[in-house]
Amino acid sequence: MTGRVEGKVALVTGAGSVGGIGQAIARRLSEEGATVYLGDVDAAGADARATEIGGNAIGLAHDATSEAGWADVLCRIVADRGRLDILVNNAGVAILYPIEEMTLERFSRQIDVNMTSAFLGMRAAVATMREAGNGGSIVNISSVGGIVGLARTHAYGASKAGVRVFGKALAMETARDGIRVNSVHPGMIETGMTAPLAAPDPEEQRQRIAAMVPMARMGKPEEIANCVLFLASDEASYITGAEFVVDGGMTAQ
Numbered sequence: 589m590t591g592r593v594e595g596k597v598a599l600v601t602g603a604g605s606v607g608g609i610g611q612a613i614a615r616r617l618s619e620e621g622a623t624v625y626l627g628d629v630d631a632a633g634a635d636a637r638a639t640e641i642g643g644n645a646i647g648l649a650h651d652a653t654s655e656a657g658w659a660d661v662l663c664r665i666v667a668d669r670g671r672l673d674i675l676v677n678n679a680g681v682a683i684l685y686p687i688e689e690m691t692l693e694r695f696s697r698q699i700d701v702n703m704t705s706a707f708l709g710m711r712a713a714v715a716t717m718r719e720a721g722n723g724g725s726i727v728n729i730s731s732v733g734g735i736v737g738l739a740r741t742h743a744y745g746a747s748k749a750g751v752r753v754f755g756k757a758l759a760m761e762t763a764r765d766g767i768r769v770n771s772v773h774p775g776m777i778e779t780g781m782t783a784p785l786a787a788p789d790p791e792e793q794r795q796r797i798a799a800m801v802p803m804a805r806m807g808k809p810e811e812i813a814n815c816v817l818f819l820a821s822d823e824a825s826y827i828t829g830a831e832f833v834v835d836g837g838m839t840a841q
């Protein structure tokens with residue numbers, strides 16, 4: 589049986605963490621037949637996560653905030669495979685402080701890693717995809733914080749809202765080239781990013797999650813990966829400029 593993204597070439601940024609959303613996305617794309625490059629500023633992590641996936645997964649040292657870094661990575665992928673079909677802008681950090689403690693330096697870092705990186709990635713990928721002339725799929729990992737306001741997420745939410753609308757506008761520019769651009773908005777997902785938010789007492793943690801999430805549990809990285817896989821595949825051939833929440837009902841309330 590052929591895979592859902594058989595023969596496609598994909599790049600997932602920020603895919604080097606243990607138990608992160610990036611590796612889960614790379615794994616699903618690989619399982620469904622894509623060649624997958626896992627980029628991360630943590631080069632050893634990217635290599636290790638690619639080795640765990642095996643087969644057609646390749647780790648890359650890649651700082652997504654670096655313009656030169658994007659040029660190098662796209663050059664390497666095109667030299668190796670001749671094309672890029674799927675870009676997943678997943679690299680991100682959560683810099684959460686009360687407003688008085690949100691220094692300009694912290695704010696700028698938040699925007700750089702979550703939004704400027706995605707801009708650089710989309711610009712580089714569109715040029716490469718247009719040149720190959722096969723269309724393509726770009727999926728930006730935003731957040732429910734890019735749609736609604738949550739305490740202490742003003743800077744994080746602004747970066748994620750920026751990615752959301754940037755993608756919609758770009759979708760208008762690339763629709764005729766068959767390049768689709770969509771965003772995925774995870775809710776509370778069990779990864780290293782949310783680990784520091786956990787309450788020390790498991791029962792308190794359970795109650796805290798149940799108060800926020802109608803499905804009364806956190807999501808798993810694989811549940812984000814399944815949505816990304818769909819958008820990356822030709823099954824989503826008429827979907828562009830759209831946003832998909834994967835949040836256990838959190839933002840439907």
Ligand SMILES: NC(=O)c1ccc[n+]([C@@H]2O[C@H](COP(=O)([O-])OP(=O)(O)OC[C@H]3O[C@@H](n4cnc5c(N)ncnc54)[C@H](O)[C@@H]3O)[C@@H](O)[C@H]2O)c1
Nearest residue numbers: 602605608609629651652678679680731774776777779781
């Ligand atoms: N976990 C959640 O609940 C949640 C919710 C909504 C959105 N998200 C988003 O999902 C994405 C993945 O997050 P995660 O939960 O897997 O966290 P994570 O911390 O496990 O993964 C983030 C990865 O990004 C990498 N990274 C950071 N700066 C980078 C840079 N400049 N260049 C390249 N890579 C860089 C990190 O090294 C790390 O491997 C992020 O964009 C995050 O904002 C997560």
